[in-house]
Amino acid sequence: MRSPWADRHRGSVTAEFAVVLPAVLVVLTLCLGAVQVVGQQVRLTDAAGSAARLLARGESPARAAGLVDGLGLHATVAAEPVGEFVCARLSAPSGFAPFAAAGLTLGARSCALAGLP
Template sequence: MTRPRLGGDRGSVVAEFAVALPAVVLVLVVGIGALAAGSRHVRLQDAVADAARLSARGEPAGRVHAAVSAAVPGATVEIAERGDLVCVTASTPSLLGMRITADGCALAGGL
C-alpha cells in the first residue's frame, strides 16, 4: 500500500484554471471590443460617404447630419468645402474610451 505524498498535485488543476480564467476573459473582451469597433467604423465610413454625396448635391446640412445619425447614433458630423470637393468628417465614441473617425469627400455639384 502506498501512502499519499504531502504537497502532491491534488488541486493544481483548479489553481491553474483560477489563474488562467481572468486572462482568457480579458482576451475575449478585447477581441469582442475590437470586432465591435471595426463594425462601427465600417458603418460610419459608409454613412460618411453617403453624406458627402448628399452634401455635394446641395442637400441641406440637417439632412446630411440625419443620414449619418441614422446609421451611427451619437456621431458628430462636420461638413467642409475643400476646393471642388465637399468633405464630411464624422466621429463617434467606441468601447474603451476611444473615438472612431471617418472622412469622405465628393465632387461639389455631383450627380
C-alpha cells in the same frame, strides 16, 4: 494504493485553472470589443460617403446629420469644402464601453465632387 506524488499535487489543476481563467476572459472580451470597434469604423466610413454625396448635391448639413443618426451612428457631422469637392467628416465615441471610457474616438472622412446630381 495511492502514490504520495498524487496526494501532493491534488487540486493543482483546479488552482491553475482558477488563476488563468480571468486572464483568458479579459483577453477574449478585449478581442471581441476590438471586432466591434472595427465594425463601427466600417459603418462610420460608409456613412461618411453617403453624407458627402448628400452635401455635394446641395443638401444641408442638418440633413446629412439626420441620415447619420438614422443609421444608428451617434456621430457629429462637419461639412468641409475643399476646392471643387465637398467633404464630410464624422466622429463618434467608441461603442464599446471600456474603449470609450479610455477616450477612443473614431473618425471618418469622405469627399464628393460638388454640384453633381
